[in-house]
Amino acid sequence: MTTTEHPGATAAPPVGTTVLQTVDVAVHYGGIKAVDGIDLTLESGRILGILGPNGSGKSTLLGAITRLVPLTRGRVLLDGGDYSRTPASRLAHRGIARTFQTVRLLPDLTVLENVQLGADLRLDRASRWRELVRRAVSAPVAEAIERTGVGDVLDLRPGELSYGTARRVEIARALAGRPRVLMLDEPTAGMNQPERIEVAALLRRLRDEGLTQLLVEHDVQMMVDTCDRLLAMNQGRHVAEGAPGDVVRDPTVQEAYLGKRWNRAADQ
Numbered sequence: 667m668t669t670t671e672h673p674g675a676t677a678a679p680p681v682g683t684t685v686l687q688t689v690d691v692a693v694h695y696g697g698i699k700a701v702d703g704i705d706l707t708l709e710s711g712r713i714l715g716i717l718g719p720n721g722s723g724k725s726t727l728l729g730a731i732t733r734l735v736p737l738t739r740g741r742v743l744l745d746g747g748d749y750s751r752t753p754a755s756r757l758a759h760r761g762i763a764r765t766f767q768t769v770r771l772l773p774d775l776t777v778l779e780n781v782q783l784g785a786d787l788r789l790d791r792a793s794r795w796r797e798l799v800r801r802a803v804s805a806p807v808a809e810a811i812e813r814t815g816v817g818d819v820l821d822l823r824p825g826e827l828s829y830g831t832a833r834r835v836e837i838a839r840a841l842a843g844r845p846r847v848l849m850l851d852e853p854t855a856g857m858n859q860p861e862r863i864e865v866a867a868l869l870r871r872l873r874d875e876g877l878t879q880l881l882v883e884h885d886v887q888m889m890v891d892t893c894d895r896l897l898a899m900n901q902g903r904h905v906a907e908g909a910p911g912d913v914v915r916d917p918t919v920q921e922a923y924l925g926k927r928w929n930r931a932a933d934q
């Protein structure tokens with residue numbers, strides 16, 4: 667595969683530096699307080715996990731942070747600067763990438779073309795045209811393909827992939843832009859256990875290389891094994907935050923939604 671250098675790559679700040687913050691973020695849909703006053707801090711080179719039962723507001727919060735969902739109240743800050751009014755389409759240029767709860771690959775493009783799209787988003791208009799003309803596979807695209815193990819399916823279209831593979835292609839697409847912040851909404855949903863373990867290991871490797879991540883996932887064991895910190899939500903509100911083991915042991919968290927089935931995670 668011919669590769670080219672990627673113009674958008676940026677160096678990561680020291681581990682633990684505040685990269686992104688939400689301040690009193692709320693998203694209300696009429697009387698439904700989907701998110702209601704969430705403060706969170708995303709630190710460089712760390713994984714923050716958001717845990718909560720169905721309907722607790724995790725995806726809406728991710729939507730608010732990625733500017734796809736309008737804020738009812740509060741602010742979102744990137745490197746200390748308010749981006750509450752920045753269009754979602756500009757966030758890729760600022761190094762923020764995300765995956766969605768449901769597969770959102772373009773059905774008429776091949777896997778390679780879908781992944782390439784993630785790199786193209788990071789380019790300005792002129793560079794995008796040059797890239798289209800040259801159409802070589804850039805180094806970040808090749809790297810994203812290699813890391814997510816989707817090299818064998820590059821010529822297939824999303825409809826021909828298993829659900830787990832399609833989800834890995836989405837992660838590849840997000841990585842292809844060489845983001846500095848990666849947000850993943852249930853990245854292992856629909857995957858079998860070996861695939862989940864592989865993805866968790868990939869996220870940890872990326873973290874160790876400095877990639878800041880926000881992870882929403884129902885697999886509590888994976889969250890405990892993968893995240894540096896957990897923030898637990900219920901009914902749009904923050905109910906606990908801290909080291910993963912402490913959060914899943916927290917009586918409020920246990921009572922609110924973890925229940926007995928998560929005791930294995932709490933015991934480790």
Ligand SMILES: Nc1ncnc2c1ncn2[C@@H]1O[C@H](COP(=O)(O)OP(=O)(O)OP(=O)(O)O)[C@@H](O)[C@H]1O
Pocket residue numbers: 695698699700701718719720721722723724725726727767
């Ligand atoms: N566009 C919308 N209009 C009205 N209500 C919405 C909308 N989007 C989400 N909600 C409601 O907001 C609440 C939070 O939903 P959200 O999808 O953010 O929760 P979640 O924690 O991500 O759930 P899950 O784990 O099932 O994905 C729910 O009550 C949901 O029905």
